[in-house]
Amino acid sequence: MFIEPNIRGERRGWIEVICGSMFSGKTEELIRRLKRVKIANLKVEIFKPAVDIRYDETNIVSHDTNAIISTPIDNSQKILLLAQDADVIGIDEAQFFDPELANVCDELAYRGMRVIVAGLDMDYTGKPFGQMPFLLAKADYITKLHAICVKCGHIANYSYRKIPNEEQVMLGATDVYEPRCRTCYHDNK
Numbered sequence: 001m002f003i004e005p006n007i008r009g010e011r012r013g014w015i016e017v018i019c020g021s022m023f024s025g026k027t028e029e030l031i032r033r034l035k036r037v038k039i040a041n042l043k044v045e046i047f048k049p050a051v052d053i054r055y056d057e058t059n060i061v062s063h064d065t066n067a068i069i070s071t072p073i074d075n076s077q078k079i080l081l082l083a084q085d086a087d088v089i090g091i092d093e094a095q096f097f098d099p100e101l102a103n104v105c106d107e108l109a110y111r112g113m114r115v116i117v118a119g120l121d122m123d124y125t126g127k128p129f130g131q132m133p134f135l136l137a138k139a140d141y142i143t144k145l146h147a148i149c150v151k152c153g154h155i156a157n158y159s160y161r162k163i164p165n166e167e168q169v170m171l172g173a174t175d176v177y178e179p180r181c182r183t184c185y186h187d188n189k
Helices: 026-039 077-082 101-110 132-138 182-187
Strands: 014-020 044-049 071-073 088-091 114-120 141-145 158-161 177-180
Touching: 014 026, 014 101, 014 132, 026 044, 026 088, 026 114, 026 141, 044 077, 071 077, 077 101, 088 101, 101 114, 101 132, 114 132, 158 182, 177 182
Parallel strands: 014 114, 014 141, 044 071, 044 088, 088 114
Antiparallel strands: 158 177
């Protein structure tokens, strides 16, 4: 995909959302798309929530340790200021952003930018997570990725939290979460 001028010469933007459970490859796919855009010499701006410091304070890093430089921010409105000249915007861990994220993405797409957003569609309780439902509603393209259930080997759609904690947001990796299919997730609750 690329940004193509329409008949009137203006750029048309859109929103792509990459979603799925923990360990499904969302960040890996985001990084892959953004690296391809860079090869095409398009101007890219990449953002992540400042709260996500699991692997690195500034880089977006996948569980496979693939990484790309990003700008940590604590408010989605900053994206509008920092990405004014970009062709493509990348946003990781969208579920951790404030309620304005979907509107910010909509504004960027209206300005003619390609917006690629990745995030968890469900929290550890199996409920829609943060701003993801609003982004999915506004998305022009949606990619739902799946992990592999660690219990039975089937397609996993759920992020099972292995330790007791009822906070919705709890950063962690394989030490805290594991991917599970619908059956294994519900059987072990």
